[in-house]
Amino acid sequence: MASSDTALAHLPLKGVRVLELAQIMAGPICGLMLADLGAEVIKIEKFPGGDDARAFNNAGGFREMPASFQIINRGKKSVALDIRTPEGRETLLRLVESADIVTENFRPGTLERLGLGPDVLMKANPAIICVSISGYGGKGELTGRGGFDLVLQAFSGLISVTGEPGRGGVKPGVPIADVNAGILGALGTLAAYIHRLRSGKGQWVQTSLLQASIQQLYWYAALFFSSGQLPQRLGTAHPIIAPYQTYTCSDGELALGGGNDAIWKRILTVIDKPEWEQDPRFVSPKTRLENREALAECLNQVLIKRTRKEWETEFLAAGVPAGSVQDVGEALQHPQTRAMDMVIDVEDANGGQCSALGFPVHFNGTNQPARSAAPLLGEHTREILMAAGITQQEYEALRQAQVCMDNDEAVPVAS
Numbered sequence: 001m002a003s004s005d006t007a008l009a010h011l012p013l014k015g016v017r018v019l020e021l022a023q024i025m026a027g028p029i030c031g032l033m034l035a036d037l038g039a040e041v042i043k044i045e046k047f048p049g050g051d052d053a054r055a056f057n058n059a060g061g062f063r064e065m066p067a068s069f070q071i072i073n074r075g076k077k078s079v080a081l082d083i084r085t086p087e088g089r090e091t092l093l094r095l096v097e098s099a100d101i102v103t104e105n106f107r108p109g110t111l112e113r114l115g116l117g118p119d120v121l122m123k124a125n126p127a128i129i130c131v132s133i134s135g136y137g138g139k140g141e142l143t144g145r146g147g148f149d150l151v152l153q154a155f156s157g158l159i160s161v162t163g164e165p166g167r168g169g170v171k172p173g174v175p176i177a178d179v180n181a182g183i184l185g186a187l188g189t190l191a192a193y194i195h196r197l198r199s200g201k202g203q204w205v206q207t208s209l210l211q212a213s214i215q216q217l218y219w220y221a222a223l224f225f226s227s228g229q230l231p232q233r234l235g236t237a238h239p240i241i242a243p244y245q246t247y248t249c250s251d252g253e254l255a256l257g258g259g260n261d262a263i264w265k266r267i268l269t270v271i272d273k274p275e276w277e278q279d280p281r282f283v284s285p286k287t288r289l290e291n292r293e294a295l296a297e298c299l300n301q302v303l304i305k306r307t308r309k310e311w312e313t314e315f316l317a318a319g320v321p322a323g324s325v326q327d328v329g330e331a332l333q334h335p336q337t338r339a340m341d342m343v344i345d346v347e348d349a350n351g352g353q354c355s356a357l358g359f360p361v362h363f364n365g366t367n368q369p370a371r372s373a374a375p376l377l378g379e380h381t382r383e384i385l386m387a388a389g390i391t392q393q394e395y396e397a398l399r400q401a402q403v404c405m406d407n408d409e410a411v412p413v414a415s
Contacts (some may be wrong), residue, residue: 013037032074070349082402108184131206138208181208
């Protein structure tokens with residue numbers, strides 16, 4: 001592992017400044033990705049309250065920071081600024097002059113109505129990269145609708161293909177639309193930054209929860225475009241491969257992948273069922289897919305006799321793709337997760353240590369994700385504004401007018 005100083009010196013976005021006018025999840029995940037790449041990410045937050053996510057599961061005031069807020073806002077700074085006021089907008093534009101990137105996830109048109117649309121930001125700084133993440137996108141008949149992960153998963157068809165056969169749809173257990181939209185926002189930001197390095201010009205980058213959800217449909221879109229057939233709910237099964245799903249062991253479930261005839265024969269060797277090779281239901285990939293339910297029943301009757309770990313060990317030794325279905329605790333505590341820096345130790349809001357999810361990309365075998373605590377509301381207001389050239393007198397006038405706020409002036413968040 002490289003030393004901390006060496007790793008930090010090689011972070012791709014070291015020296016880049018991001019103003020994050022985003023809250024809750026999709027926008028802040030984009031900011032987290034950029035912070036982990038070395039950027040200085042400054043959250044521009046409303047007050048009182050700040051980012052709405054500060055109040056999630058919060059039983060007390062602003063200093064009692066929810067874990068859900070901390071985990072996607074580590075490594076950032078906070079400026080509490082009321083951009084609804086003329087003074088607040090003017091102050092923001094002064095910050096834009098020395099920034100590289102602005103991210104936001106308001107409904108389309110909101111910043112324009114405040115006089116802070118991409119055209120205004122680019123006039124203040126022609127090299128600025130503006131990144132917008134919305135619900136349904138920046139054009140089309142639904143552009144003005146708000147974006148919510150559940151609703152966009154429903155709209156995109158994801159829920160229609162998730163769940164067990166013959167039962168109602170199920171939302172995937174993680175907020176796919178929000179998380180993927182944040183990652184796509186970061187991807188677009190990096191592409192625009194490369195463009196700026198070549199041309200000196202900024203760009204307006206846009207993505208949405210709709211695009212982030214529809215993008216997940218590659219397999220199902222291929223089936224629909226080629227045949228016109230609507231995909232069905234298959235539980236953990238695969239639409240074109242069998243066996244390829246989870247099966248029941250004595251202590252839980254095991255994921256097993258038999259993607260071709262060679263692997264299928266290895267499976268039969270491990271479970272000691274050579275006669276299945278001649279079973280007309282299972283003799284070819286086509287018949288195994290057509291008889292997927294019967295195949296699953298037969299495999300479950302065999303696999304239930306031993307534990308996940310016992311079967312996993314034997315299948316892997318035989319060259320069969322297999323893995324235990326772990327719960328979240330097992331996954332987060334697995335040594336491989338730590339080895340890949342996906343669980344890291346970071347500062348918490350109270351000056352202690354807590355665990356967090358790391359950055360999912362390595363450079364030359366390592367990375368150095370941001371480890372400082374998620375900021376208190378307005379914690380860096382004075383520091384950032386004065387660094388932008390605002391005088392002490394101007395700063396005090398903004399405070400008196402309640403246009404900006406220090407963290408020690410914060411109004412507690414309602415429980």
